[in-house]
Amino acid sequence: MIKRQLHDKVYWLGAIDWDRRLFDSLIPLPDGTSYNAYLVQGSDKTALLDTVDPAMAEMFLAQLADVPRIDYLVCHHAEQDHSGTIPLVLDRYPDAKVVTTAKAKTFLIDLLQIDEQRFITVADGDSLDLGGATLNFIHTPWVHWPETMVTYLAEAKILFSCDFFGSHIATSDLFVTDQGRVHEAAKRYFAEIMMPFRTVIGKNIEKLAPLAIEMIAPSHGQVYDHPEWIIDAYRDWTAGTPHNLVCLPFVSMHGSTRVMVDHLTAALMERQVRVELFNLPVTDIGKLAMSLVDAGTIVLGTPTVLTGPHPMAAYAAFLANALKPKARYLSIIGSYGWGGKTVDQLAAMIPNLKVEVLDPLLVKGHPRQDDLAQLDRLADLIVERHKKDEFRR
The missing domain is CATH 3.40.50.360 (Flavodoxin domain)
Structure with a gap:
């Protein structure tokens, strides 16, 4: 795998898991999945947003070979398919700080035994200026764990949504090319993972409404370069009439x-x-x-x-x-x-x-x-x- 450009100084990197057919020893994955991370390079600082499942660590780390410095490693969600490779990244970049919510910090210490000194915790609405690239952190609890947040890159109008709006699909296409296929996969993902929290998810959708979102980059599945339809679908799934x-x-x-x-x-x-x-x-x-x-x-x-x-x-x-x-x-x-x-x-x-x-x-x-x-x-x-x-x- 190689890094793929989403926007100026913004890159997808991660892993496509073509063969995985079961998630959490419970959830069927008929189309495989992907683990998406993103690199944002400002004029002053560089941030890595999430990592990948530990099984794909070698593939992921190879994509960082030409990245000399990471200042911030943003963790949106502590579940190991997103966070599991953080310790390896921290070993490679000893000055990097993990940026996450206070609740996620406790989870990551418990799950991955990360040194408490490596963390920066952010409150809802906090931001980081990388130099011409501003990361705005928005807490979105119960999408689908209590500690989750998303990141909005103001200059590019990109929402890095973690599991929010995700879909389990293994494909070589970076962006959504078959809306019907992605709609079905995203609905399956919502049904299996998000539906128990649909009321609070509906509130989080409205929390994001003031943002000018031109692209949604989730942690699983393809990137939405025309995201209006998936936001509308989520509104229906969370609050629409049966x-x-x-x-x-x-x-x-x-x-x-x-x-x-x-x-x-x-x-x-x-x-x-x-x-x-x-x-x-x-x-x-x-x-x-x-x-x-x-x-x-x-x-x-x-x-x-x-x-x-x-x-x-x-x-x-x-x-x-x-x-x-x-x-x-x-x-x-x-x-x-x-x-x-x-x-x-x-x-x-x-x-x-x-x-x-x-x-x-x-x-x-x-x-x-x-x-x-x-x-x-x-x-x-x-x-x-x-x-x-x-x-x-």
Whole structure:
């Protein structure tokens, strides 16, 4: 890899991770990812903004071979895919200071054992003049950790946004060239990482609104040289009205629950409600999370295992509870053989969801005609609620 110029005296450097398919031993990466850092050279001082995942350290350090001096190493976020190579950079540049928030300083000392004397902490609104290049630091807590900040380079109108507006894509293109592909990747990234904090993220978007932003340079994915559309997308994902959409994750062991899922899906489609099905044993969890960004209603489909929900349905409930989507309604459908407390147990797993629970239906054995008629009534109720709330079509 080589440094690539973004603007006069501003360079991208980092690493493209073409092969990575899992993040945090949890998040699927179907398109790989990148770890982006940036070099800003003023007439007096030079600043490096972030580093890369330690696995890519050798590639990253090679790009600094012709950089004789780094005065400041700005750390926006302490997670190791951004910060993990800081100790190696500090070894190479013994006079460099780590510039970060007070909270991030404590994290970096704990995670990387960096000497406390190497830090400069910055308050919200502080700035550094590099000589014709002014770095303005803006605290953006909970995007997506409590210590995060972004940097605005005033002269070039570039926002270095760290995880904010990021996307997991491995590509040789420095700038966004396929907006549709990046929109999907950025939505997946938001769904998996940012959605639990969407309320405070919405406030941080408005905090950035007074800035004249002509370019957004995130820590993952491509650089936005026309950033208006991704800002608008974030506004919708954080605060927009839910869609006329039912997200339906399900699992079926012997076919009874699948019959119910298919019948409800057909009934909703007939009533002009969009449905997205996720057969949990084979589902990409990232796709499920993306559906939760927009869904007005969630329906969980599960058989009963022993006395409770199938473990995969329990995981889907746990995921929805953790991600805190803006859905307003939820229901549970499925079957059982001899008894249990599936509905009670699933309901207890979603305290973070501010939803109305609509007519759960668990049937004994294979569903009969009366059971299918109840699913039709559930479809009618979902339509009624979506129309009342004027969900987006």
